Amino acid sequence: TQLLEQSPQFLSIQEGENLTVYCNSSSVFSSLQWYRQEPGEGPVLLVTVVTGGEVKKLKRLTFQFGDARKDSSLHITAAQTGDTGLYLCAGAPGNQFYFGTGTSLTVIP
Amino acid sequence: DAGVIQSPRHEVTEMGQEVTLRCKPISGHDYLFWYRQTMMRGLELLIYFNNNVPIDDSGMPEDRFSAKMPNASFSTLKIQPSEPRDSAVYFCASSLSFSGGTDTQYFGPGTRLTVL
Numbered sequence: 001t002q003l004l005e006q007s008p009q010f011l012s013i014q015e016g017e018n019l020t021v022y023c024n025s026s027s028v029f030s031s032l033q034w035y036r037q038e039p040g041e042g043p044v045l046l047v048t049v050v051t052g053g054e055v056k057k058l059k060r061l062t063f064q065f066g067d068a069r070k071d072s073s074l075h076i077t078a079a080q081t082g083d084t085g086l087y088l089c090a091g092a093p094g095n096q097f098y099f100g101t102g103t104s105l106t107v108i109p
Numbered sequence: 110d111a112g113v114i115q116s117p118r119h120e121v122t123e124m125g126q127e128v129t130l131r132c133k134p135i136s137g138h139d140y141l142f143w144y145r146q147t148m149m150r151g152l153e154l155l156i157y158f159n160n161n162v163p164i165d166d167s168g169m170p171e172d173r174f175s176a177k178m179p180n181a182s183f184s185t186l187k188i189q190p191s192e193p194r195d196s197a198v199y200f201c202a203s204s205l206s207f208s209g210g211t212d213t214q215y216f217g218p219g220t221r222l223t224v225l
Contacts (some may be wrong), residue, residue, distance in 0.1 A: 002151070030209045042113075042216025043152070043199050050211060062186030088152065095165050097142070099152040 003027060004089055004100035012106040016078050023072045023089030023105040030092075032072045034063055035099075037086040043099075079107045113217035121165050123222045127189040132201030133182055134167045140207045142214060143176055143186050144200040152200070157209070158184065191224045198222070 007022050021033065023085040031050040035043035047056050049065035049072060056063045060083075064076040072089055084107050114133040114210040122128055134141045143156040161178045169176070173192070178184040188195055198221050202214040 002162045029165055031211045033210060040218070042202065043214075044216070048211050048213075090210070092207075095168065096156075097207075097210060097214075098152050098156075099144075101151050 002101050003093070003098045004091065006100040007105050008087060008103060009101065009106050012108060013079055013080060014083055015107055015109050018075070018077050019079060019086055020075045021105070021106070023074075023100050025070050025091075027093050028060075028092075030069070032065060032089055032091045034070075034072070035076055035088045036088060037088060037102075038084075043086075043088055046048075079105075081107045081109050083107050088091050113201055113203055113215055115199075115217035117220060117225075118218065121225065122191055124192055125187045125190045126224075127187065128195075128200075128222060128224075130186040130199050130222070131218060132184045132186070133179070134184070134201070134203030136182065136213055138203035138205055140204045140212075140214075141178060141184050142202040143184070144192050144202065144216075145197045146200060146219070147197045155186070156177070157207070157224050179206050188222075191222075193224045196222055196224050 004023050033048045034046045036046055047063045052067045052069045054065045060077045064073045074108040087103045116131045126216050143155040144152055145154045156176045158178045162176040176186045198219045200216050200219045202216045204212045204214045206212050
């Protein structure tokens with residue numbers, strides 16, 4: 001069992017559509033991060049959320065940290081082909097650092 | 110800055126051979142991380158260093174894996190002997206600090222290892 005479960009695992013949508021991906025855990029995190037990984041490259045940090053209930057916006061991307069700090073969501077408005085990639089949530093309960101199971105997003109032109 | 114540099118980018122070897130992966134972190138970063146990514150298990154932290162000292166190696170799968178950081182600008186991950194199940198993409202990352210998961214980790218491009 002993974003500490004951070006993401007859903008859906010795969011998502012294929014048309015350009016211009018909206019989407020939401022989720023990151024859930026049974027553990028409480030002091031903060032969560034979202035990374036995006038493109039094929040053949042390493043993950044790149046998008047955002048860090050640190051306060052329960054926090055909402056952060058990054059252009060068309062909206063990140064939310066759950067009130068209980070056990071979950072997070074990423075909403076993309078009007079998806080573009082450049083949004084294609086693997087989205088990973090991540091957090092550190094203690095000295096270890098865990099990545100979620102990932103959501104592979106494909107935006108079709 | 111050139112970012113985190115990893116070599117080789119691709120490695121194909123036969124079962125039983127020794128494999129050495131190399132990483133040069135971003136200058137000035139005190140933390141260095143080694144990860145392994147597979148379809149089955151996702152991205153897993155193997156070991157990380159602070160100021161060249163291994164802090165947590167609980168993610169290292171078994172004794173066949175070892176990692177060293179002889180100085181602030183170089184680290185190696187060695188697998189001896191290699192097995193087909195070690196086939197994966199291995200990433201190195203570095204960061205200025207590591208406190209509660211709020212720090213930015215900068216990843217290298219990865220080494221794709223195939224063990225035949």
